[in-house]
Amino acid sequence: MTTPIKWGIIGPGKIARKFATDIKVTTNAVLHAVASRSEAQAESFAKEFGASHAYAGYEAMLQCPDLDAIYIATPHVFHAEHTLMCLDAGIPVLCEKPFAINTQQVKAMIAKAQAKDVFLMEALWTAFLPTMKATKTLLADGDLGEVFSIRADFGFKAPYLPDKRIFNSALGGGALLDIGIYPVFLALFLFGVPKHIKASAKIGITGVDEEIGIVFSYQDGKMAHLHSTVLTNTSTEAFIYGTKGTIHLHGRWFTPTTMHLNLFDAPSPKEFQFDYKSGGFEYEIEEASQCIANGKKKVRYSPLILAFN
Ligand SMILES: NC(=O)c1ccc[n+]([C@@H]2O[C@H](COP(=O)([O-])OP(=O)(O)OC[C@H]3O[C@@H](n4cnc5c(N)ncnc54)[C@H](OP(=O)(O)O)[C@@H]3O)[C@@H](O)[C@H]2O)c1
Structure with missing residues (x-):
């Protein structure tokens, strides 16, 4: 078996809990780090879901030495900003839906992933069910x-x-x-x-x-x-x-x-x-992790991306 992809979460709110629950049943991914605007929230979420690292501030997690990928789970309006920040640091991104709030943001995110040659995927989990x-x-x-x-x-x-x-x-x-x-x-x-x-x-x-x-x-x-x-x-x-x-x-x-x-x-x-192993996010997590493990860089599966590519 290959080494699991180590994931970090930005924005440990409601939907991040689902990601952190479902990742446990995947065969190729583990939760490794959590970043919150609040130190206490990062630490309690990391403790609850077994992540080894907790960071106060989203940017701080980019310094995590052995992080393979980041899941962005902040409200829509921050998806572009947080995705660009991670891609700039050369870290693969799985970004919650909606990928962004307008076409300019989507185009900037795709352009950045391509320029940096880093994996980027919209977390439209239904696509993988x-x-x-x-x-x-x-x-x-x-x-x-x-x-x-x-x-x-x-x-x-x-x-x-x-x-x-x-x-x-x-x-x-x-x-x-x-x-x-x-x-x-x-x-x-x-x-x-x-x-x-x-x-x-x-x-x-x-x-x-x-x-x-x-x-x-x-x-x-x-x-x-x-x-x-x-x-x-x-x-x-x-x-x-x-x-x-x-x-x-x-x-x-x-x-x-x-x-x-x-x-x-x-x-x-x-x-x-169809019976899922957990809540259903496990399919997108496994797909993204497999792509990252295989070195695939293509931007994937966003309705917006489909429309604009
Ligand atoms: N795939 C799905 O089925 C599904 C379902 C629901 C939602 N979503 C998507 O997931 C994203 C997050 O949704 P959610 O329901 O999890 O949201 P939420 O709980 O309201 O917010 C998620 C986290 O974002 C962080 N955050 C950063 N800036 C914020 C601000 N100005 N106001 C509020 N929170 C802020 C907070 O974490 P810290 O303060 O700890 O940093 C917060 O806990 C949305 O884009 C939504 O569309 C997807």
Whole structure:
């Protein structure tokens, strides 16, 4: 077995806890260091999850002598700044979704990774789940016949806390950047970059989009109907429609354990069942660690990157 990739975390908040939990079931990665704005938080997080090093201040962790990679788990608006800081130090980066908050930032991050020849990947964990691989295989094998559209949503009733991430424009709030990127990802992942995009949003009193509807239209006639909201719970399902049938990714489709293939000429739907070893982040951690171990430098899997490369 090869030596596991030693990971450091920047921003040990809510989602970093999930990363630190799921890394334990990976075969090629370990949590090695944690950096927080607060010394006490860095130390307590490191102790809880078994990291050997705790740093007060994000920049301080760049001096860690045997760190292989950094996971950035700060709010969206800091992703570009923190990614650029790590890439400048020559350290590979796995950056939480959304990769950044605008195209200028995305372009700067890609340019830096390329100039420094350092690995950079968006932590869009859904891309690495077994369901996504199974869906792509069914489409490639032609099971659905001619595939012509996608319908996907992601909505939840977020607690109205105007100072916190979701409703706070200064922290990059809003439905699109927080959760709308998942339906957008699905369309880009399965159909690629559209020819036309039409979108309409409800902007709330804090200035962020609370609800958004998007239609992607493709050169070959395909369409993707995408919806996201932080005002209410939606079924959060995805459907892929073809001339011979439908794939149904069940509720909370972005992390599903079951999906159905409903073929019009089959007597009953075919069920696919997937069990994760942990919460599901283990797949992206293993993928990023494998790429880093293999010396792969390509920037990977971001819907934004797909759209801009
Ligand atoms: N992949 C997923 O399923 C998923 C799910 C939820 C969120 N996310 C993404 O992960 C990122 C973090 O989300 P989260 O829910 O974990 O956020 P959070 O708990 O609110 O913040 C994460 C950490 O960022 C640090 N931070 C630095 N500057 C900050 C500031 N000005 N205000 C608040 N925190 C600051 C804090 O750590 P220290 O103070 O200790 O340095 C904080 O604990 C977001 O971009 C989000 O989109 C991904």
